[in-house]
Amino acid sequence: MQAIAEQPNAIRAYYEGLAKGVFRAITCEVCGKYTFPPTGCCEHCGSWKVQPKDLSGEGTLLLATHNISPACHPRFEKIAPYVYGHVRLKEGPIVQVIVLGVKATPSDLRRIFELGPIPARAEVLTMDDLPVLAFRVLG
Incomplete structure (x- = not known):
C-alpha cells in the first residue's frame, strides 16, 4: 500500500496542467507505455512505477x-x-x-x-x- 500513498494526485495535476495549456499523461517505467488521462498506475501492466509526462498536443x-x-x-x-x-x-x-x-x-x-x-x-x-x-x- 505504500506505493499507492506515494503517488501524486494525478487527476489534480492533469486539470491544473490543462488549465495552463499543458497536456499531461504518465509513462510506465516497466512497460514504457503511456496512460492518458493520467492515473496512479499504468493502465497496461498495472505497475505503480510511473512518471508524469507532458504531451506534445x-x-x-x-x-x-x-x-x-x-x-x-x-x-x-x-x-x-x-x-x-x-x-x-x-x-x-x-x-x-x-x-x-x-x-x-x-x-x-x-x-x-x-x-x-x-x-x-x-x-x-x-x-x-x-x-x-x-x-x-x-x-
Missing part, C-alpha cells in the same frame, strides 16, 4: 461524429451541438475529445470522413467547472 483525428441532444452533461449544454471524436495522440494513446473546426452537420462530417485521418492540435475549452481537452482539426 499533436494528434490525428481518426473519427468524428456529433453529440446527441441534449448534451451528455450539463457542462456541455453551452457548446451544443458539438462534434466529438477519437484522436490518436502523437505519443500513441487514442482519446475521445471535443473536435473543433468541424460543424455538427451531415455535410461537414462527411467532408471530414472523406478526408480520412486529419492532423489535429490540442486546445483547452474553459468551462464553468473544469477545463476540457479539445482538438482542432488542421485540415
Whole structure:
C-alpha cells in the first residue's frame, strides 16, 4: 500500500496542467507505455512505477461524429451541438475529445470522413467547472 500513498494526485495535476495549456499523461517505467488521462498506475501492466509526462498536443483525428441532444452533461449544454471524436495522440494513446473546426452537420462530417485521418492540435475549452481537452482539426 505504500506505493499507492506515494503517488501524486494525478487527476489534480492533469486539470491544473490543462488549465495552463499543458497536456499531461504518465509513462510506465516497466512497460514504457503511456496512460492518458493520467492515473496512479499504468493502465497496461498495472505497475505503480510511473512518471508524469507532458504531451506534445499533436494528434490525428481518426473519427468524428456529433453529440446527441441534449448534451451528455450539463457542462456541455453551452457548446451544443458539438462534434466529438477519437484522436490518436502523437505519443500513441487514442482519446475521445471535443473536435473543433468541424460543424455538427451531415455535410461537414462527411467532408471530414472523406478526408480520412486529419492532423489535429490540442486546445483547452474553459468551462464553468473544469477545463476540457479539445482538438482542432488542421485540415
